[in-house]
Every structure is written in C-alpha cells, then in structure tokens.
Amino acid sequence: MSELNSLTEKILRIRLAQMMVNENYKDGQFKIPIHLAFGHETFAVAINEIMDDEDKLILTHRNIAYNLARLGKLRPIMDEYYLKCTGLDGAKSGSMNLINPDKGIIYTSSILGNNFSVAVGIAMSLKIKQKNGITIVLGGDGSLEEGSFHESILMFKSLNLSGLLIIENNEWSMATKISERRIPIDLEIFAKSYGVKYVQFSGNNPVNYIQELKKLKEFSKKNNELICIELMVNTLGDWVMTNDQNPDGKFINYHAGPAPTVDVKACPALIKENNSDPIFVLIDLLGVNELNKLSDKIRNELEEEMK
Amino acid sequence: MKYIELINNLIKEQVSKHEQLVIFGQNISAGSCIGGMTRDLSIPKSGRIINSTNSENSLCGFGFGMMINEVSSIFFMKQLDFLLLGIDHLVNTYNLIRNHKNNASFTIFPIVMDNGFQGLQSSSNNFADFCSIARVKGYTITNKIDAEKIISSKLISPGFRIIAISQRMFKDEIIVPQELIYVNEENNVFQYNSGDDVTIVCFNFSFPYGQQMVDILKENNLKCSFFNINSPTPTNWTKIVDDVSKTKKIIIIDDSKSENLNYHALLNDIYDKVVLDKKIILKRNFDNTEWLNPVDDQMNINYQQIINDLKS
Numbered sequence: 001m002s003e004l005n006s007l008t009e010k011i012l013r014i015r016l017a018q019m020m021v022n023e024n025y026k027d028g029q030f031k032i033p034i035h036l037a038f039g040h041e042t043f044a045v046a047i048n049e050i051m052d053d054e055d056k057l058i059l060t061h062r063n064i065a066y067n068l069a070r071l072g073k074l075r076p077i078m079d080e081y082y083l084k085c086t087g088l089d090g091a092k093s094g095s096m097n098l099i100n101p102d103k104g105i106i107y108t109s110s111i112l113g114n115n116f117s118v119a120v121g122i123a124m125s126l127k128i129k130q131k132n133g134i135t136i137v138l139g140g141d142g143s144l145e146e147g148s149f150h151e152s153i154l155m156f157k158s159l160n161l162s163g164l165l166i167i168e169n170n171e172w173s174m175a176t177k178i179s180e181r182r183i184p185i186d187l188e189i190f191a192k193s194y195g196v197k198y199v200q201f202s203g204n205n206p207v208n209y210i211q212e213l214k215k216l217k218e219f220s221k222k223n224n225e226l227i228c229i230e231l232m233v234n235t236l237g238d239w240v241m242t243n244d245q246n247p248d249g250k251f252i253n254y255h256a257g258p259a260p261t262v263d264v265k266a267c268p269a270l271i272k273e274n275n276s277d278p279i280f281v282l283i284d285l286l287g288v289n290e291l292n293k294l295s296d297k298i299r300n301e302l303e304e305e306m307k
Numbered sequence: 308m309k310y311i312e313l314i315n316n317l318i319k320e321q322v323s324k325h326e327q328l329v330i331f332g333q334n335i336s337a338g339s340c341i342g343g344m345t346r347d348l349s350i351p352k353s354g355r356i357i358n359s360t361n362s363e364n365s366l367c368g369f370g371f372g373m374m375i376n377e378v379s380s381i382f383f384m385k386q387l388d389f390l391l392l393g394i395d396h397l398v399n400t401y402n403l404i405r406n407h408k409n410n411a412s413f414t415i416f417p418i419v420m421d422n423g424f425q426g427l428q429s430s431s432n433n434f435a436d437f438c439s440i441a442r443v444k445g446y447t448i449t450n451k452i453d454a455e456k457i458i459s460s461k462l463i464s465p466g467f468r469i470i471a472i473s474q475r476m477f478k479d480e481i482i483v484p485q486e487l488i489y490v491n492e493e494n495n496v497f498q499y500n501s502g503d504d505v506t507i508v509c510f511n512f513s514f515p516y517g518q519q520m521v522d523i524l525k526e527n528n529l530k531c532s533f534f535n536i537n538s539p540t541p542t543n544w545t546k547i548v549d550d551v552s553k554t555k556k557i558i559i560i561d562d563s564k565s566e567n568l569n570y571h572a573l574l575n576d577i578y579d580k581v582v583l584d585k586k587i588i589l590k591r592n593f594d595n596t597e598w599l600n601p602v603d604d605q606m607n608i609n610y611q612q613i614i615n616d617l618k619s
Contacts, residue, residue, distance in 0.1 A: 092406050121376075121380075124369065125376035128355065155360055159357070
C-alpha cells in the first residue's frame, strides 16, 4: 500500500468515527459536551505519524481527532463519551479532558490557554529526566488572547526548552469571528519578537504536513528551541439557521454539540467541496473511486468494531 | 533563632536530599532570596534551581506540568496575593492530576503578607480561601514544632499542597511551645496545652496571640487546652470537640480577613454535641475602612477583659 493510501485510511477513520459519534450525538445519547473536529483530521494524523514513544502531546477541549489518531480505535472513546467504565479513561475525563498517557497524551485542558504553561512544565520534566522526547502543545486562535500564551512562550524560550506550539486557527472563538472580537494578531511577527521560529501550515496535504513536521521536530530538539506553528484550518459542520428572526437564514459556525448537517451516509465522507475539507484534498490526490473504496472499507471496519 | 531562619534551615535540609528536584520562583537565588526564605539552597546536580520569570499563573501550570510527568518541584512565591493569578491551575489543572495516579510532589510555598504596611493590594491574608476553593491541602507554619513537622513531612512528598508562612513573624524569635500534647496524622491539628477551664483554638496565623493568651491565663490561675489548626481544609477536629465537651468554654482566635472563616465549621460541629457556657470569638474588626490602608495589621486583644469574662 502506498504511503498516501495508508494515510488516507487513517484520515478517513477519524472522519467516519467522528461522523458516527455525531449521529449518536444528534440522537441525544450523550450527557457530556463534545467538540467535534471535522476538518482537523489530516493534521491529527500527521502529528500521530511524527510522534515517538517519549513524545508528549498536550491537547485542548477539541481533542477528538488527536485522540482517535493516537488510539486508532473508536470504541474506547465512544465508551468514554457514554461515561462507561470501559471508556478510554474509565469515565474519569469525558470528552473535554480526555487523556491517553499510554499514547503520550498526558494532559488535556478545557480552559483556554491553560495547557500552554503545563506544557512548559512537561518540557522541563523531559529535560530533567534526560528523555529524548519533545512536547507538542495545541491551542486555538482564541487562546492567543490569553496572557498564559505570552507567559508560556517566554518560559519556553527563557528555559531553552524544545517544543512545538501549534495554533489551530479556524478564525472563530465560539460564535464570534476574529474580526468581530479583536484586532488581528500577526503571529509570525509576534513569534519573531520572542526569537521563536514561525511556520504556517495549510492545504491539508498529509504527506507535506508530515515531511514538514518531521523537519521542525528535529530542528526543535537539536537546538532546544520552541517552534510556533499556525495551522490554518476550517472546523467543518456549519449550517444556516432560518427562523422568524432570521428569515433569510443566519450562518452558524460549528463550535460544539452535534453538527446537524453532517451525514454519516455521505460518501466518501465529504463535508465541504473545497480544500478546507481533508477528504476533498484526498479525492483530488487519489480520485473519487479510490476514496469511495477506502471509505467503504473503513466504514465496515468501524461498524464491526462498534457491534 | 528567628522564624525565617528556622524555616530557611528546614527547607535547606529537605531540598538537599532529593534527586531530580526543580526549585523555582522569582529571585529565589538572587538578591535577598525572598527575605532569606530561600537563601543558600543547594540541591543534587540532577535538579534545577530557577530564578523564574514573573509569570505567576504560568509558573503554577509549570509546576503542575512537571508533576504530571513525575518530576517534583517547589514554587517559592513572594506573596500569597500573587497566587490569585494561578487559581485556574489550583482548581482546574489539579483536578485532572488528582483524578489519576501520580507519585510526584508539587508544593507552592507563599508568604502571607500580614504585617499590614504593604498596603491594600498586598493584604490578602486568609490562607483558607486558597485551599477551600478546590479542597487543596494547605499548612500554615506558626512555631518551631509545626515548622519541623510540616516541612519535614510535607515539603517534598507525593501530591500537591500549599505551605504558607507569615511575613509578620519573619523577624520574630521563633516561638517554641513547651510541649506537644497531640498532633493528628495529617499534621493539621496540633495541641500544645491541656486544661479544664477553657479551650483555645487558633486559626490562620493567630498562634502567637493564642500563646500569649495561654501565658496570661496561667498567670491568672486558669488552666486551658490550646489547639492550633494548621490546615484550613476540612479536617477531623474530634479532639477539639471532645475537649470543649469537658471545658464548656471556648476562645477562638482567627486573624483572617475573609467573610467565610474556617472556625464557623468548627463551631457547627461543636454545637451538634456541646452546650457551651461561654464562647469568645476574637476576629477582625471591619467597622471602618482603615483595614484597607497601610496600617499595622496586629489584632488588638484585651486579655484582661477576657480573664474577667472567664471568671465572671
């Protein structure tokens, strides 16, 4: 199997697993809030591909794609969402704080910006224990507005700690776009002012993402330096709400909860017909027939797992 | 020996014994070393001493991050007020850690600015508030006996806690209680005297007032039991309730400035079992706004009036 086909299967697995969660969510089966991450699948797979045993991954409330990527299974995660003792964390974490220490996910925070400084501590612990691993921490564009973002970069740099600090920029913080809530922040200039290397990712090509991430990880480890990565991503699942107050329809960005317009039966699991959807990019790379074939295969495997 | 000298010595002794220990905080090995608290610390080479940035919120997260990955640390903090910036971590980050297996130690070691002259933005003195908000273990250091017991058993041991010291007592000679009659397993209820006339219970950093009260009562031929509560989180005070059952009289001293005070819970437990003959509560007076100004933060206690009250 080619590298691209293998990666495509992994991306499809995360997409379809989320779609299955979404169907149960639409059906009102969960008591806990879940932040789905349609559109984040390719980067999650790329992170999984570059991680070694001693690496640590520090996540946010929108962690489902990364947890699925690291685990490679749906059942334990679904069980966690049902708060069953057979869940990935024995029903201790639910969704927004889901961790999986066996796979390096040792901290996940539902508090915006909270996890950056925890990541600095984890990076220091790797240094103290003379481990070969690196700390990878994620946040959203909303977390740039928290003081801890600035404080943590300062500490990473002052303590000469390696790490990848990844900002998933989907332009939204809950129901407000960046332009609605603040002045723009040029993250490249911001990072430069701290002497931090900045790289932007976009396009959802998994092979490119992995190649670039591998290089950055090695650079960070070799030079004991933090690298700031801005991932341009579209969190898919938006819809148009029409009611008496909004007869012409109002755009609703997906933040959390079920995504009403996303249908598990969609083939091959496509949500948006542009490059913001990783599946669209894969169709472009492999052709729709191959994607349909692979998505059928993964769908059957997931259905078998969930029986 | 001064209060702060004893504490510095006890800290030095403990940190010198632990491998892979990270000690951090602002100016901990520079300048006055936080008023002498962290002067001349020496640790094994496998650890680190870090004069950190001024990022209190993130420094709390930093300590918890090391703890998550099984590295022990101590965060020495100039003022308890600064810990307000780290409350997110005390509550939210710690909740995740304590819900999973962990063998590392993380201690935050702040100074409570309780001499009053620092002014209105450096006067948060109720240590219990910080511990109560997320049921965090916390210990106050008030004399030689509790200092030795708490620092040796809690400074570096699995889990998270806050150990607080008093700026007001920094330059005072360390109080050496004559004897320790009882201390519970958790090292948070200490008894220093036993007597049948009245029970004295001190909270927060009011131990010196309690010790003075004990001495004056003795001069007046009154025998008292004397307890100090070193931990503001819910604790088993059966020993105190039993003692009050015997004396039927209680004097409570609490120098905290908060509205919610820890002794309310003790009184509730006492009321369930004892009908009191006498209850004397010595606490802060907030009849005017003077407490917000840079003023001497001592409590004014009329000991003679209390003697008269007890004898009446």
